[in-house]
Amino acid sequence: MAISLSFSESTCQAPTQPKGPPVPKAMDPVAEVDVIPPRFLNKPRTVSGFGTFEASDHLIVKAPQRGVIQKVQYNEGDQVKIDDTLCTFRGDEINNQINAKQTEIKAAQTELDSLKNMLQGFRNSQAGEPSPNNTPPPEPLFLDEEAPSHVVPPKPMGIVNPEPVQNQAELETKIHTLEAKLETLTKELASLEESLKGLTIRATIQGMIRKRNVTDGAIVESGDALFEIVTLNPITLTFFVPQDVTSYVDKDIKVTGNPTSAPELKTDGLVYYVSPAIDPVKRMLELKAHLPNDKGLIREGQEGQATVVTRRVDQVWVIPKKSIVTFEGKNYIYVQTGNQARKTEVVLGEPTGNEEVIADANLRIDDLILTTGLDSVKDGSFIKITQSLGQK
Template sequence: MKRNSLIAVAALVLVAAGAYAFMSGSSEGENGSSVVASVKTDGSGAAQAAAPAATEGKKRPPPVEVAKARTSEASIQLESVGTLASDESVAIAAEVVGRISSINFKEGEPVKADSVLVTLDNLLSSADLAFADANLKLAESNFERATTLSKTGAGTARNRDEAQAALDTARAAYELARVRRDKTEIRAPFDGIVGLRAISVGAYAQVGQTLVNLEKIDTLKLDFRLPEINLRDVKVGQTVDIVVDAYPDRKFQGEVYAIDPLVDANGRALKIRARLANPNGELRPGLFARVRLIGASRGQVVIIPEGAIVPRGTDTVVFTVTDGKAKESKVRLGRRADGEVEILEGLAADATVVTAGQARVKNGQPVEIVQPQQPS
């Protein structure tokens, strides 16, 4: 009877051990542990149930890639977009009417200041000048005669005054005719490059009609805008970095030389103008430009790769690694540029930050540092 009771107890122990093993995941559970149950009999044949033994395996820490934070001299950098413009630009136009007799330039070629670009027919203007010249000579002769007669008493002062007025009128008429004749030669006001002409020899030019554009592009202007909040950050003489789509891998530099005294009331923006050298004519007026204005130094700042940033609602955190464990740190960001970001608060200058694998990491958790994967 007693022996049967012991056997029943042993059976119950085995059932309990089996249930424990099942609940604990005896066959490679979540934590990799195993449970072994055994029954022993004592000298009297009584069965003894061994307590379940569990050995917990070790889980591999999550792998992460890291980078070392660095410090750098930071300056105020403001970004905008703008448009390149000629240093000087003018639409060459006729100032007198006339038929075009010659075109003395090649489109797209450089010309010198005061060189004749277009000549208008000057037959009429030359005739007008000759007529005015004859009238001037007659007026000069009449004035000399009136002056002589006035001195001898044979003439009156009034006759001399009338002769003087006629002489002045003749001189003005002659000068007007000379200017009109000279205006038939249309000249370049400065060194530059002529554009594409919209005229032909034999065409009749009207006053004010544009014949060709002249652009001075060995130096270019850059017009751009910044929000009014940046007024104190912008000064004449500051350097601007310029990138254009035509040369995406190149960076050009210019210098701010003028700031409009008026703030645009509609856009609440400052109008700024910079100048940049263009000796080889690589850049052209009208190009769209991305602008970065480099201002005063802000001292040393901590810089980390942008991939280390982890959003947490309205906050931003980074994971650092110390003694093999991850630590979550709340940070305040500064300027972003070229795949890096400034850290204004919350991170030591010599910190090691996690740049990949943050999704598997918790605060205080051990991590395994691995080398970044090389792109295939």
């Protein structure tokens, strides 16, 4: 049995070493920089919606009774406050009724007083006392004086002589009947005076006269519409938000709104109504908010937009303003990668008020952002960290 062996020559090679970070050459500049890590900020999520501005309150003022309008105090477009007099009815008929009722009450009161005096006279006579109506005995005369003739004083106007009374019981019955009558007359007078107040029509809400349906001297029927008043301060913005945020919106959450065509009229308010159901056609949720309209520049029917602060909280990046560079209309930051600078685009949000700004960027929590030496670096430049802020 023969065995054959074959050999081949090969060159022995050392194992491949892992590639290290780029090393600057002798002529490569190295920028000395300070760095700082980004930080997270818990920020409530906001959502935008669109809708229409409407009056926050609406009132139709109706005539409480049939009558003639004596005076109209306001015109269309005028502003009114609560309890302002809008118009008055002519009150001749009611005033005549009030005068007649007052005369009737006065006569009844006079008769009642007379009957009570008679009753007191009955009681005094039974007790042997002088009657309150008895006149005192005349003073004695001197020899040369003549007795004065008896003069009967004239009966005052409006005094009603009570009917003759047979006995004390009958007198007491008449007094009780007259007292009940007087009480009824007093209530009727109060009712007439209350009706007289109803002749003055007052505003029960604050707002603007949108429509006036009456003029001086107009005859109106009970229930006729006299005025239409709307409240435009605050004004209501009815708007819709996407259904995917319905679990994070509630009443009394903050909202910022403005007319779509006038963003400079932006104003803050609160949501006061959240629809209990999603609109089946729009697949959106209806919200209503009251917004201040002190100058009256926001009109009914204007299209509006709103930004709502929801209960959903997101974590967002916050970076120093001084770390931002702008190139060709875009914003960038430089992030340390090994011993080089890497340019990263950022989309800026609102400032936080601490020389920082919210940013949307492709960052990691362990990244370090360059804050100095930005004028001498570009994407891929070699850097040397001289100070790392915000790290122990």
